[in-house]
Amino acid sequence: MKAVFIFSVLLFVFHNSQSLLPPRFQWKILDYAWEGRAREAALTSGAYIPENNMPTGITRWKNKLFITVPRWKKGVPSSLNYIYINGSQTQPLNPYPSWNEAFVSDKSCCISSNSTVVSTFRVHVDKCDRLWVVDNGVADMTNELKQIAAPAIVVFDLNSNRLIHRYVLQDDVLRDSSVLTSIVVDTIGKGCDNTYAYIPDMGSNALIVYSLGANAAWRVENHYFHFDPHSGVYDVGGVQFHWSDGISSVVLVPSKRSSSYRDLYFHPTSSTKQFRMPTSLLRDDRFATENTFNGVQVLGDRGPKSQATACDYDHSHNVIFYTQLSRNGVSCWNLDREMTRENVPLVISDCLILEFPSDIKVDKESNLWVLSNRQSRFLYGSMDFNQVNFRVLTAPVGAVIKGTTCERLSTVERALSFIMRPKSKFT
Ligand SMILES: *[C@@H]1O[C@H](CO)[C@@H](O)[C@H](O)[C@H]1NC(C)=O
Ligand SMILES: *[C@@H]1O[C@H](CO)[C@@H](O)[C@H](O)[C@H]1NC(C)=O
Numbered sequence: 001m002k003a004v005f006i007f008s009v010l011l012f013v014f015h016n017s018q019s020l021l022p023p024r025f026q027w028k029i030l031d032y033a034w035e036g037r038a039r040e041a042a043l044t045s046g047a048y049i050p051e052n053n054m055p056t057g058i059t060r061w062k063n064k065l066f067i068t069v070p071r072w073k074k075g076v077p078s079s080l081n082y083i084y085i086n087g088s089q090t091q092p093l094n095p096y097p098s099w100n101e102a103f104v105s106d107k108s109c110c111i112s113s114n115s116t117v118v119s120t121f122r123v124h125v126d127k128c129d130r131l132w133v134v135d136n137g138v139a140d141m142t143n144e145l146k147q148i149a150a151p152a153i154v155v156f157d158l159n160s161n162r163l164i165h166r167y168v169l170q171d172d173v174l175r176d177s178s179v180l181t182s183i184v185v186d187t188i189g190k191g192c193d194n195t196y197a198y199i200p201d202m203g204s205n206a207l208i209v210y211s212l213g214a215n216a217a218w219r220v221e222n223h224y225f226h227f228d229p230h231s232g233v234y235d236v237g238g239v240q241f242h243w244s245d246g247i248s249s250v251v252l253v254p255s256k257r258s259s260s261y262r263d264l265y266f267h268p269t270s271s272t273k274q275f276r277m278p279t280s281l282l283r284d285d286r287f288a289t290e291n292t293f294n295g296v297q298v299l300g301d302r303g304p305k306s307q308a309t310a311c312d313y314d315h316s317h318n319v320i321f322y323t324q325l326s327r328n329g330v331s332c333w334n335l336d337r338e339m340t341r342e343n344v345p346l347v348i349s350d351c352l353i354l355e356f357p358s359d360i361k362v363d364k365e366s367n368l369w370v371l372s373n374r375q376s377r378f379l380y381g382s383m384d385f386n387q388v389n390f391r392v393l394t395a396p397v398g399a400v401i402k403g404t405t406c407e408r409l410s411t412v413e414r415a416l417s418f419i420m421r422p423k424s425k426f427t
Pocket of ligand 1: 086
């Protein structure tokens with residue numbers, strides 16, 4: 001009986017994993033699409049130190065897959081890059097928007113162009129075909145930390161590959177410990193001007209809100225943005241470490257209570273809980289901290305070892321996906337269901353292929369994209385560059401969640417879940 005159970009569990013996990021395998025892209029070591037003899041020159045000068053390059057973020061737009069490489073160590077030639085979706089599995093990275101603009105060396109005093117991104121972890125594509133980047137502006141982050149440019153929001157038009165806007169974040173929204181890990185964007189109404197960007201500051205437990213219309217940014221602090229001491233211990237890829245990381249990833253979900261604003265779903269990295277707050281509280285910089293505190297709802301707990309570095313939301317299935325670093329995999333949650341451990345199942349887990357999943361995205365066609373990067377070895381252990389270290393997996397969301405509790409609820413289930421739903425303090 002027990003054997004049958006274990007077998008069927010394995011079969012079940014295997015069945016869902018199938019759709020994401022084999023990896024669409026994978027690398028032993030990252031290389032770039034150099035021009036002429038630039039590679040040799042960069043190796044000689046130290047502008048390119050191959051083993052110090054590790055990807056942390058991905059985002060798909062049409063035939064491009066953006067891949068970000070933060071300047072964690074020395075020798076990262078370009079932080080913002082892309083590859084071609086229809087290209088080879090091990091293709092080199094192309095700096096974005098061009099080599100001239102994207103190239104930065106650790107010796108640089110400053111940026112050469114307003115299109116230059118010094119160091120970014122994760123990027124976002126909005127519905128107006130704009131690429132939103134939050135640049136931390138630093139080089140050699142873990143060693144001789146050097147601020148090359150002030151932290152900034154950098155926005156590109158993907159159709160023309162031109163810079164639309166660079167907004168330099170002012171000192172009043174930042175702290176010495178600030179680490180800006182990701183960015184999500186909310187465009188309200190039909191046009192593209194009424195836009196807000198939300199940037200989690202993982203290092204100083206805050207959310208930076210930027211209004212494109214007002215061209216202004218403000219800082220929101222909240223106790224819920226802090227880490228949970230019960231969830232600060234990790235063991236990934238044979239490396240144990242402690243992280244006290246606060247809020248690191250957020251997603252925007254249409255609100256059930258109003259059509260005039262979306263809800264922001266957020267979680268700190270070192271936490272297993274899920275929180276929600278209405279963006280109506282964040283969009284107005286005059287709101288007092290007490291209001292934003294009272295506006296947060298605790299939705300539930302994903303269960304032990306479910307810390308997530310990143311998450312994304314799929315509108316067509318009403319599902320949030322989470323990277324699961326302590327479980328070498330990906331989990332999902334259907335927002336029509338109560339958040340409990342049972343309702344946030346692992347859809348894939350593989351200690352080789354998904355060692356340290358770092359980013360997860362859903363594209364416009366409801367395909368799931370996952371990046372794994374062996375980050376704990378890169379930061380605290382040692383990498384073996386004879387092995388594949390970095391992988392990008394993709395599959396349609398429908399195939400990934402098939403047969404799990406993340407699948408769409410039946411009409412009866414939906415009706416029941418609506419009736420049984422605990423009354424929120426907003427309704
Ligand atoms: C990829 O698609 C582009 C058109 O979008 C085409 O020009 C190119 O040749 C294709 N590359 C491969 C390797 O198929
Ligand atoms: C960036 O833009 C500002 C404002 O337009 C300009 O003053 C500055 O010189 C630009 N910086 C670079 C490096 O091009």
